[in-house]
Amino acid sequence: MGLSSKCTKLHRDGKPFLTLKGVNYIIFDSSYGEDSSTSDAQLALYKAAIEELQLDKNLTYVLLTHRAMWTYNKMKSKYYYGNLTQQIAFKDLLPSNTLFMAGHAHYLQHWICTK
Numbered sequence: 001m002g003l004s005s006k007c008t009k010l011h012r013d014g015k016p017f018l019t020l021k022g023v024n025y026i027i028f029d030s031s032y033g034e035d036s037s038t039s040d041a042q043l044a045l046y047k048a049a050i051e052e053l054q055l056d057k058n059l060t061y062v063l064l065t066h067r068a069m070w071t072y073n074k075m076k077s078k079y080y081y082g083n084l085t086q087q088i089a090f091k092d093l094l095p096s097n098t099l100f101m102a103g104h105a106h107y108l109q110h111w112i113c114t115k
Contacts, residue, residue, distance in 0.1 A: 024061045026053065030086055031066040038085040046089035061098040063090075068102040 018025040028049070055061065069090070070082040 026063045028065045035083050050093045057095040066103045
């Protein structure tokens with residue numbers, strides 16, 4: 001599946017889409033790509049999207065993303081640890097006071113569909 005910068009346009013005027021009661025919500029589409037592998041192109045796309053926001057490291061953020069950044073499961077001798085692209089790309093880019101919320105882990109979707 002090809003990468004598109006349209007999938008990562010997150011801001012208006014350099015700000016996250018939504019601010020409520022002092023909390024900034026960043027909405028990030030991580031629905032494409034693989035959980036257990038990544039590429040230089042995908043990493044660059046994810047990094048650029050976050051860098052464009054020019055985040056203030058003193059503010060509080062909630063990152064709403066499709067794929068779970070961190071998870072752990074073993075299924076059929078394979079371990080799952082979350083979305084590798086987000087783990088690498090967002091390292092040192094997001095403030096320490098960022099809460100991550102995700103839609104679901106794809107390995108669970110696969111498991112349910114194959115049962």
